[in-house]
Amino acid sequence: MIPDYQSLMRPVLELAASGEVKISDAVSELERKLRLSDEEKSEMLPSGKQTRFANRVHWARSYLKQAGLLRNTRRGYFDITAEGRNVLAEHPDRIDAKFLERYEQFLEFKSRTNVSGVGDVAVENDTTTPDETMRTAHQQIVDALAADLLERLRDSEPAFFEGVIVDLLLKMGYGYDDTSGNILGRSGDDGVDGVINLDPLGVVQVYVQAKRYAVGNTIGSGSIRDFYGALGLKDVTKGIFVTTSGFSPSAKSTAEKLGARLVLIDGPELARLMVRHEVGCRVTETFKVAVVEESFFE
Structure with a gap:
């Protein structure tokens, strides 16, 4: 079973403790350490543009960065911070969103993302990333619409x-x-x-x-x-x-x-x-999801 993104926070932080890590290498190394099956490694998001496991590793890294435990070093690379090493020295059983709430900057991040209503859902949910939460909500809307159309x-x-x-x-x-x-x-x-x-x-x-x-x-x-x-x-x-x-x-x-x-x-x-194909129904609202353009900051 593919670990949820919060369960990946500690493995991602531990991986960075050995030095600067390329995000794609982190995904491969964690796949090996966690002994994912070929099927789990290849499971794609509905968009078909990223594997589910890689997506969850990215979210784990992002949340650790928001708390100040990781930092981006250059395009596609990250490293552990001094505070990240302090956390590992505590030998916590689990590092998750609740654990990260001890950091003011993470609370500020959580407050900012609550403006859209997505951040709080993702932080409190133990299993899904924000985009997974959004896709699940979207699927529930589609399922309800489909049932109504059929009736x-x-x-x-x-x-x-x-x-x-x-x-x-x-x-x-x-x-x-x-x-x-x-x-x-x-x-x-x-x-x-x-x-x-x-x-x-x-x-x-x-x-x-x-x-x-x-x-x-x-x-x-x-x-x-x-x-x-x-x-x-x-x-x-x-x-x-x-x-x-x-x-x-x-x-x-x-x-x-x-x-x-x-x-x-x-x-x-x-x-x-x-x-x-919008037969008997119509789209009333569209949400755009943007990602950081790494080359812009090079």
């Missing part, structure tokens, strides 16, 4: 639901322009609910089946075979089956075995896609 879809009229699915697929990049999708679902349409023309002449098409089912009312293999048959009547090989519920294991297996290219989208995935 509203289940309560909507069939034609409205089918229109939402076509709109979503167009937003996702299917079709040659925003007019290339049509709702079907009428007699004579062979049991499909919508179609997306991938080119202006409609030579290549993707057909859509949309099932507005309640929770627990899963789609079975029979419905998949029926949709496959409908695609055969249309002489197409691409289809997207969307539901507000879920698919049984046999339905998933059937979709994989059939010759056509069938994509299955269940309720949770449908809601996530709607949030991502």
Whole structure:
């Protein structure tokens, strides 16, 4: 298990006691000392730009620096201070944010970061860094929004639901322009609910089946075979089956075995896609997260 950033404070301080350390070397050395598995070493943040462990080492170093136990020496390097050595001489069992509150400069830092409401959460929380706290809060908002969207879809009229699915697929990049999708679902349409023309002449098409089912009312293999048959009547090989519920294991297996290219989208995935592509919802506020540009201070 990857240690939380507060548990890394003492190891980071001890590593600096031997002299100036490059931050990337500190990450590698602590990975070795803590015997992290290859999977733990490679676990990335949601941004995909930094490993989770490296991120936590950076935060541990940052908090120790705010308390005056570490100092930056040059770009990407840090060293222990005299006060940092005094702390190690005490042989504390643990160095964490509570421990650092003995230093006035750390309390001032904590007071400053409380202006945004993030610092206090991160300092009091034993396991998450400030950006992890922010991501968790963001995910909770997204999850609540997704659940609300899905509930509203289940309560909507069939034609409205089918229109939402076509709109979503167009937003996702299917079709040659925003007019290339049509709702079907009428007699004579062979049991499909919508179609997306991938080119202006409609030579290549993707057909859509949309099932507005309640929770627990899963789609079975029979419905998949029926949709496959409908695609055969249309002489197409691409289809997207969307539901507000879920698919049984046999339905998933059937979709994989059939010759056509069938994509299955269940309720949770449908809601996530709607949030991502802003269908039925909109972004009201954006927060920018900046980092120090080291080269600026060289």
